[in-house]
Amino acid sequence: MTPPDRRQPSRGPRLGRAFLVLSLGALTYSARLPSLRREALERRVAQAEAGIQTLHAAAQRFRLQRGRWPEGAAAGATPAELIFELPRAFDPLGDAYALQWTRLERLVHAPSGGAATNPGPEAASARPTVAASRPGTDITEIGAITVVSGNPSLLALLQRDHGPTASFVTDSTWTLLLAEPLGR
Numbered sequence: 468m469t470p471p472d473r474r475q476p477s478r479g480p481r482l483g484r485a486f487l488v489l490s491l492g493a494l495t496y497s498a499r500l501p502s503l504r505r506e507a508l509e510r511r512v513a514q515a516e517a518g519i520q521t522l523h524a525a526a527q528r529f530r531l532q533r534g535r536w537p538e539g540a541a542a543g544a545t546p547a548e549l550i551f552e553l554p555r556a557f558d559p560l561g562d563a564y565a566l567q568w569t570r571l572e573r574l575v576h577a578p579s580g581g582a583a584t585n586p587g588p589e590a591a592s593a594r595p596t597v598a599a600s601r602p603g604t605d606i607t608e609i610g611a612i613t614v615v616s617g618n619p620s621l622l623a624l625l626q627r628d629h630g631p632t633a634s635f636v637t638d639s640t641w642t643l644l645l646a647e648p649l650g651r
Contacts, residue, residue, distance in 0.1 A: 512624045514561050519612050522559070522566055523645060525552035526610050536610040542567040564616035571609045610645040
């Protein structure tokens with residue numbers, strides 16, 4: 468009688484097949500990863516655009532009813548004056564961004580005997596001071612929607628979609644200036 472063979476069966480082929488399957492899965496995932504990221508970014512941009520359009524429509528209704536833009540609010544907060552103008556489901560906090568409403572006042576100075584001049588973008592956030600009481604000075608309100616985000620790709624796509632004439636990007640914000648109804 469021969470003693471039973473107590474050798475362990477070889478695991479080499481099983482481990483090799485498992486490694487091959489895992490390698491192919493990782494390769495497939497890594498090939499799909501850029502398109503998954505692009506799709507996620509496109510969803511964030513679409514979500515931000517919907518929030519921007521909703522906030523703008525509410526602010527525009529408020530402006531038409533009261534003759535002025537609503538007061539501003541912090542990033543991620545719903546402006547108090549717009550609570551009844553916005554849908555109940557509106558949320559200024561999105562996936563990787565926060566919406567902010569701001570009312571800016573631009574001072575436009577008219578030189579003596581001439582037409583009013585635009586002092587440039589640096590005056591967009593200037594508050595009325597003594598200059599506002601001088602003859603020939605006009606104060607124009609501008610509404611602004613700001614998207615605060617740490618995702619520069621999201622901000623760049625918003626800038627691309629709206630153009631540089633009505634919007635601008637700074638470090639972690641994109642701002643859309645609204646003087647008239649948004650024609651999109």
